[in-house]
Amino acid sequence: MVDAYYITAKQLAKLSCETLPEELTSAKHMIYSSPATLDFNSPGAKGFGVKRAGLAIPGSVMLLIAPGCCGRNTQLLNALGYSERFFYLMLDDTDIVTGRYVSKIPKACEELLGELAQKPSVIMLCVTCVDALLGTDMERVCRACEQRTGVKAAPAYMYALTREKRLPPMGLVRKSVYSLLEPQQRYSRECNILGFFSALDDGCEIYDLLSQAGIKKVREIGRCKTFEEYSGMSRANFSIVLNSEARAAAQDMQQRLGIPFIELTRMFRLDKIANQYRLLGQAIGAELDDTEYYEKTKEQIESFKKKHGSLTFAVGESLNADSFELALALIGWGFKVNEIYGTVGERNFVFVKKLAQLSPDTRIYSNLSPTMMNYVPSEDTDAAVGADAVYYHKDKPGADFNGEEQPFGYRGVAMLFEQLDKAIDERRSAR
Amino acid sequence: MKKLLKHISPLAPDDSGVCAVLYEMGGITVICDAGGCAGNVCGFDEPRWFKKRSALFSAGLRDMDAILGRDELLVKKLKTMTEQVEGRFIAIVGTPVPAVIATDMKALERMSEKQTGLACLAFRTDGTKLYDHGEQMAYHRLFGHFAEKKLPVKKGRLGVIGATPLNTGETDSRAMREVLKEKGWEDVVFFGLDSGADDVINASECERLLVISPSGLKAAELLNERFATPFEVGFPFAPSFDISGKKVLVVHQQFAANAVREKLSDCDVTVASWFMMDKRYMQERDVRITQEEEFSDLCENGGYDVIIADSFFRRAAGNFEGRWIDLPHFAAGGRLND
Numbered sequence: 124m125v126d127a128y129y130i131t132a133k134q135l136a137k138l139s140c141e142t143l144p145e146e147l148t149s150a151k152h153m154i155y156s157s158p159a160t161l162d163f164n165s166p167g168a169k170g171f172g173v174k175r176a177g178l179a180i181p182g183s184v185m186l187l188i189a190p191g192c193c194g195r196n197t198q199l200l201n202a203l204g205y206s207e208r209f210f211y212l213m214l215d216d217t218d219i220v221t222g223r224y225v226s227k228i229p230k231a232c233e234e235l236l237g238e239l240a241q242k243p244s245v246i247m248l249c250v251t252c253v254d255a256l257l258g259t260d261m262e263r264v265c266r267a268c269e270q271r272t273g274v275k276a277a278p279a280y281m282y283a284l285t286r287e288k289r290l291p292p293m294g295l296v297r298k299s300v301y302s303l304l305e306p307q308q309r310y311s312r313e314c315n316i317l318g319f320f321s322a323l324d325d326g327c328e329i330y331d332l333l334s335q336a337g338i339k340k341v342r343e344i345g346r347c348k349t350f351e352e353y354s355g356m357s358r359a360n361f362s363i364v365l366n367s368e369a370r371a372a373a374q375d376m377q378q379r380l381g382i383p384f385i386e387l388t389r390m391f392r393l394d395k396i397a398n399q400y401r402l403l404g405q406a407i408g409a410e411l412d413d414t415e416y417y418e419k420t421k422e423q424i425e426s427f428k429k430k431h432g433s434l435t436f437a438v439g440e441s442l443n444a445d446s447f448e449l450a451l452a453l454i455g456w457g458f459k460v461n462e463i464y465g466t467v468g469e470r471n472f473v474f475v476k477k478l479a480q481l482s483p484d485t486r487i488y489s490n491l492s493p494t495m496m497n498y499v500p501s502e503d504t505d506a507a508v509g510a511d512a513v514y515y516h517k518d519k520p521g522a523d524f525n526g527e528e529q530p531f532g533y534r535g536v537a538m539l540f541e542q543l544d545k546a547i548d549e550r551r552s553a554r
Numbered sequence: 555m556k557k558l559l560k561h562i563s564p565l566a567p568d569d570s571g572v573c574a575v576l577y578e579m580g581g582i583t584v585i586c587d588a589g590g591c592a593g594n595v596c597g598f599d600e601p602r603w604f605k606k607r608s609a610l611f612s613a614g615l616r617d618m619d620a621i622l623g624r625d626e627l628l629v630k631k632l633k634t635m636t637e638q639v640e641g642r643f644i645a646i647v648g649t650p651v652p653a654v655i656a657t658d659m660k661a662l663e664r665m666s667e668k669q670t671g672l673a674c675l676a677f678r679t680d681g682t683k684l685y686d687h688g689e690q691m692a693y694h695r696l697f698g699h700f701a702e703k704k705l706p707v708k709k710g711r712l713g714v715i716g717a718t719p720l721n722t723g724e725t726d727s728r729a730m731r732e733v734l735k736e737k738g739w740e741d742v743v744f745f746g747l748d749s750g751a752d753d754v755i756n757a758s759e760c761e762r763l764l765v766i767s768p769s770g771l772k773a774a775e776l777l778n779e780r781f782a783t784p785f786e787v788g789f790p791f792a793p794s795f796d797i798s799g800k801k802v803l804v805v806h807q808q809f810a811a812n813a814v815r816e817k818l819s820d821c822d823v824t825v826a827s828w829f830m831m832d833k834r835y836m837q838e839r840d841v842r843i844t845q846e847e848e849f850s851d852l853c854e855n856g857g858y859d860v861i862i863a864d865s866f867f868r869r870a871a872g873n874f875e876g877r878w879i880d881l882p883h884f885a886a887g888g889r890l891n892d
Contacts (some may be wrong), residue, residue: 125638145634153584153611153635156596156603160612162591171557190650192591192681193563196598198563198866198888206869211559216682234555252588256620256654283588284617284651419857466629493635514604 127498129462129486138480140469146492147467148335150257150287159441159464159490159511170525171320174249175200176296177279178208179302179320179514182244182350185279186231188212189251190219193281210235214253222257228264229271244350245303246272248277249487256284279304290371297372300344304357306380313340315359317384318366321345321527327534328416331362332400336409345529357382361407365389365531367470389531391419391444391452391539396532416533427540431547435459436515437501439509440466440490442524443535447474449508452536454481463494464488464511506547508539520550559846561870565828566720566885568679570599571688571769572647573610574718575696577602580750582609582641582672584632584771586657587649589614591681598684601890602725609639620655629665636670641753645692646676653680675699685720685885686807689769694744697773701757704781710741713753713760713783715770717744721807722766722791723884723891730791734764737790757781764788768808768830787835789813795879797821797860803852805843806883807861808835814862814881826852828886846870864889 128146138144145151154160174197177185187194187206194211212231218224232246248265261278268276280295290298297317314333316323322345323329333341340358347353357376362384364373373384385406387399397417404411435454438460440446446465451474453460455494466489467475478485488495490511500516507513507521522542524530530538563773573595576583582866585592587745592612598601600610613628615833632644643688644666648659659676666674666748675695679688693715712734719725734742744751763785765774774785792813798820804811811825825831826841826849843849853861861871865880866887882889 124640126797149614150616151631152614153631154589154592154614155611156592158604161593161597190567190681191684192567192594192649194564195567195570196594199598201563206563209563211564213557213559213564214650214682216556216653216680219650219682220656220679231558234558235560238560252590252620252652253650253654255617281590282617283590284615284620285617286589406596491614493609494638496607496609496639499716 124492124497127496128492128494129488131483132475132478132487133483135467135487136476140467140472143467146490146494147487149466149489149491152491153493155493157356157464157490157495157511159439159509170527173279173281173292173296174209175203175205176293176300176320177247177249178205179300179344180245180247180350181347181353182238182241183234183247184208184210184243184245184368185249186212186228186235187249187251188211188214188224188228188231189249189253189281190214191489193251210238219253219257222259225259225264226356227305229268232247232276233273236274243274244353245275246278246324247277247279247299247482249281251281252284255280255282257375275303278467291368294368294371297369298375300492301356301372301376304354304376304380307354307357309382310340310358310379311360312338313342313355314338315356315362315382316341316343317362317364319343319345319529321529323365323531324528324534324538326537327531328413329532332403332411332413333370335411336404336407338407361385363387363403365529389444389535391449391536392455393420393533393536396536400532407546413518413533420533420536423537423540427544428457430544433457433459435461437462437464437504437507437512437519438466439507439512439515441511442509443526443530444524444539445471445474446509447471447478449539450474450485451477451481452480453508460485462486462488462501462512464490464509464515466491506543508543520547522546556845556847561846561850562592562867562886565650566685567594567681568683568685568688568691569647569649569677569681570595571685571690571718571720572645572677572679572692573600573688574720575689575692575746576645577608577610577718578606578746578748579643579696579754580641581643581645581675582611582632582635583645584611584613584638585647585649585651586613586628587615588612588651591649598888599720599885601719601884605725609641609837611635611690615651617822620651623655623657623752625657625662628662632666633669636672641672643673643675644670647824648677648679650681653678653682660853673699684829686767686769689716689718689720689767690830691769693773694776696754697757697776700751700754701777701780703755703758705756705758707761707783708741709761710739711760712739712742713763713777714742714784715763715765715774716767716809717747718767719747719890720885721769721810723882723889725890729891731767733790748796758783762786764790766791766809767833769831771832776821793816793881795862798860800862801857802862803856803858804881805867806830806881807863807885810883824856824858
C-alpha cells in the first residue's frame with residue numbers, strides 16, 4: 124500500500140501539460156470514486172449532469188434510452204421534482220448488441236405523451252455509451268419522433284466514453300438545450316448569460332453593471348419559467364459566456380441566430396475581476412464602474428481575516444470555482460493553501476505556474492487517483508473549501524461552495540467568505 | 555409498450571448486485587466502464603461507500619479503448635493498481651460497454667491473473683439485468699472459488715447469505731444480529747456484511763446456512779453439495795403489520811415478502827416481486843412482475859384492500875384506491891431502513 128500520491132506546485136510547474144505524471148492523467152490509471160469523481164462521473168447525483176441539464180428547457184420531458192444501470196441514480200432527481208418529466212425505454216442485452224430498439228423510440232415518445240396533461244415543449248432523447256458505440260444517428264431519430272408525435276425532439280448525449288474529447292457531453296448538452304431557439308428580431312438592449320443551468324446569485328453585480336451600460340433585459344436559462352421566456356433568448360444582441368463548456372453552444376447561436384458572444388471566466392482574484400469588467404465594458408462600448416463593488420469586497424475579506432486570522436486552506440475541485448485559481452486568490456489575500464485536490468489541464472496549468480512562485484510547497488493531489496483511497500488528512504489544515512475537501516477534512520470547518528446559485532465576480536468572492544465565516548462559526552459554537 | 559417505464563425509475567442493476575456482494579470482501583473491484591456505472595454504484599446503490607472503505611474503482615474506459623478493445627491497457631492499469639492498493643483478489647465487473655464490444659471476460663480474467671498474480675473473478679454483467687442476478691453470480695463464484703476446504707463444523711455457527719444493503723436496507727449487521735440472537739444464534743456470520751473473505755474461505759465451519767434472498771440460493775446449494783451444510787430460507791427481520799381479514803398484495807424480494815405474508819394472520823395474501831422468484835417458495839397466485847404495465851394492472855384489478863410495498867412503486871399503481879403501507883426495499887426506492 125502506498126501513500127496518496129501528490130506533487131508540489133514547484134515540481135509540477137517544471138513539467139508541462141504534455142508531460143504530466145501518470146497519476147495526474149486519468150487515462151493512465153483506474154479511477155477512484157472520490158466525492159469529486161462522483162460529481163464528475165455521476166453528476167446526475169447532484170448538480171447538473173446531462174440528464175438534469177437536458178431538462179433545463181422549460182416544459183421539456185426526457186426519454187432516457189438505455190440499460191437500467193444508466194438511469195438508476197435518476198431517482199435522486201425525483202426529490203427535486205423531476206419525477207414526472209423522466210421516462211425510460213429500457214434496453215435488454217439483445218438491444219444493446221443489435222440496436223433494434225432504435226425503431227421503437229418514436230412509438231415510445233408517442234406513448235409517453237399520453238401520460239402528460241400538457242403537450243411538452245420538447246422531448247429530449249437521452250442516449251448513452253451504447254449509442255456512442257453503435258453510432259446511432261440521433262438527428263435522424265429525432266426527426267422520426269417529431270414526425271410521429273408533432274412534438275420537437277432533441278438529443279442529449281450522455282456519452283461518458285467521450286468525456287475528454289474536444290466537445291464533451293456537458294458541452295454537447297449545452298448546444299442541445301439552446302438548439303430550439305429560432306431566429307427573430309434582435310434587440311440592442313437585451314443580452315444572454317450562458318454557461319450555467321442555474322442562474323447567477325441574485326446579488327451578482329453583473330446585472331447592475333449591465334444595467335449601467337443600458338442593457339434592459341438579461342436572460343439566463345436558469346431563470347426561464349416558460350418556453351416563451353426561453354424563446355426570448357434569441358432576441359439578444361449578444362451573449363456573455365461564463366463557462367467554456369458553453370462555447371460550442373454560443374458558436375452555434377452565433378452561426379444560426381447571428382448572436383455574437385463575449386467570453387468571461389469565473390475568477391476570484393479581485394484585480395482579475397476588475398480587469399474582466401473593464402474589457403467587457405470595452406467590448407460592449409460602455410464604461411462599467413465597479414469601484415464600489417471592488418472596495419466593498421476588499422473590506423469583507425479584510426474583516427474575515429481580522430476575525431479568523433491567516434488560515435491555511437485545503438481546496439477541492441467539487442466546487443463552483445477553478446481549484447487552482449481560487450487557491451491563487453486565497454494566497455493573494457494572505458492566506459495559505461497547503462493542499463489542492465484538482466485536475467490539472469491545459470486550461471489551468473497557467474495557474475499552477477503562478478502558484479509555484481507564490482506557494483511552491485502546496486501539495487497537489489488528484490481526486491481520481493486510486494491512491495487517494497489511502498489519503499490521510501493533513502494536520503496543518505485549518506479549513507476546507509469544496510465538497511471533496513470538506514469530505515477529506517471531516518474534523519475541520521469547511522464550505523462546500525457548490526450550491527445552485529452560481530457565484531460570479533465580486534459577489535462570488537463575497538459568497539465564498541460568507542459561507543466560510545458561517546462554517547467556521549458553526550464549528551466553533553459546536554465545540 | 556413493453557420496457558417503457560412511465561412512472562418509476564430503473565431498479566438496481568446487475569453490476570450493483572455484484573459490487574454489493576464483494577464490497578467488504580477485501581478484493582479490488584474494477585467496474586469495466588467509462589465512469590458512469592461506477593458513479594451509480596458508489597454514489598447511489600452502495601450506501602456503505604462513505605462509511606466503509608472499499609477498493610472499488612472505475613476502469614475509466616474511453617472511446618478508443620472500447621473501439622480498439624485495448625484489454626492490455628486495462629490489465630496494465632490493474633497491475634499498477636495492485637502495487638498501490640491492497641487486495642486479496644481482483645474482480646472485474648461488466649457493464650454495457652464491454653457487452654457491446656463483446657469483451658472476452660474470461661480472457662481478461664486469465665490475463666489479469668497472469669499479470670498480477672492475484673486470483674481474478676470476471677463477471678459478465680451488462681447493466682440490463684437486475685441486481686439479484688448480479689448478486690447470485692457473485693455469491694456463487696465467490697463461494698465456488700474460495701470456500702474449498704472442509705473444516706470442522708462449529709456448533710452454533712450460522713452463516714447468512716444474501717445480507718446486502720440492496721436486499722435488507724441495512725449497512726451493517728447489528729440489527730439483524732440482534733434478531734438472530736433472540737432466536738438462539740450467538741455465532742452468526744453475515745457473508746459480505748461486517749465480514750470478509752476469510753469467512754467465505756471458512757464457510758464450511760457453519761453448522762447451518764440461512765438464505766435471506768433468492769440471490770443466495772445457488773451459493774447455498776453449492777455449499778450444501780460441497781460440505782453437506784444444511785440450509786433454510788427465510789427472512790426473520792420482516793416487520794409485522796396489524797391487518798386481518800383483508801386481501802393483501804406484498805411486494806419485495808421474494809423471501810422478505812414471504813416473511814411478511816407469514817406474519818399476516820387471517821389475510822388472503824399474494825406475493826409479487828420485480829426480482830427473481832424461486833418456484834419452490836411460490837404460492838399459487840404469486841407473481842413475478844416484469845413490466846410496469848403488469849404491476850399497474852395487478853394493483854388496479856387484483857381486488858386488493860391493502861398493498862404493502864415500497865412507496866416508490868405508488869406512482870405505478872394506477873387507480874388503486876386501497877390502503878398503501880410502505881415497505882422500503884433499497885434495490886427499488888433507494889431508502890435504508892429507519
